[in-house]
Amino acid sequence: MTAFRVIIPDDEWSLLEFTQNDLPGVAVVNTSLHGFEPKEVFAWHLSLMLNFEELIDNGMPSQLEREIVDPFCERLESEIRGKDKQKPNALFLARITWNGTRELIWRVFDPELPHFHLQEIINSTPPEYPRTFDYQMDEDPEWKLAEWHLSHTGN
Template sequence: MKEFKVEIPEDKPELFKFNQDNLPGIVYVNAALSGFEPKKVFVWHLSIIINLENLIENGMPSIEEREIVDPFGDELEKNIRGDLEKPNALFLARVTWNATRELIFRVFDPEIANDYLQSIISSKSYPREFDFRMEEDFEWQKTEFYLQGY
């Protein structure tokens, strides 16, 4: 197995807004990943979509909803990343749009992330319904929308 020296960049948060299907969206992106190498270490693209319930206009979460969903997202991020010195995943983005909150990661070992998420599902220990999808993305094509311009 080939070994790589990986220097994990410090998160560089950037915020941008977008509009899709006449609904506003907000993206909090880790712009530090725009020049990240070696990309082939974190080839798995993990998207977790949380369904929001208590909304204000345009499908955006209310303050009360954010008080529920933000800590849940923080807990997911902490456990999916793992050890900060040698993480299993890199945080890419948090997207809020159309009654959903999406958390996106680049993952090294998909089994670790999958096992963790399956344990949450089987124990029903989540405040909001969510779904996830993890797929190989060797060229980081699925990151382009988020990292454009950085």
């Protein structure tokens, strides 16, 4: 196994407004991950898609919906990253709101940890989540799945 020296950058956020299929979208992207190396340490791309219920114009969530969903998203951001800030299991890449959905994206070191955690949440009784969600985790050591997010933030 190859040993790597990894320096975890402090988060830096950029706001990106976009239009896709004639609907507005908003992305908050962690631009500190531009040029991050060694990419292969966080070789897994985790995308979680949550479905909003209360919408206003153009598929955007209402204020009340954001008040319901945001605390859950913030909890997930923290739990998936892990407790050790110096050696996190995941780096938070982006939060995207578009067309009645919120997508949360991480770059992950050990995929089994967030998979197990998310399965526990999904199978919880009573449900520990305010809205339905699904997730997908793909091995992506070259960060190809993160290119759009990192290339559209002006850095």
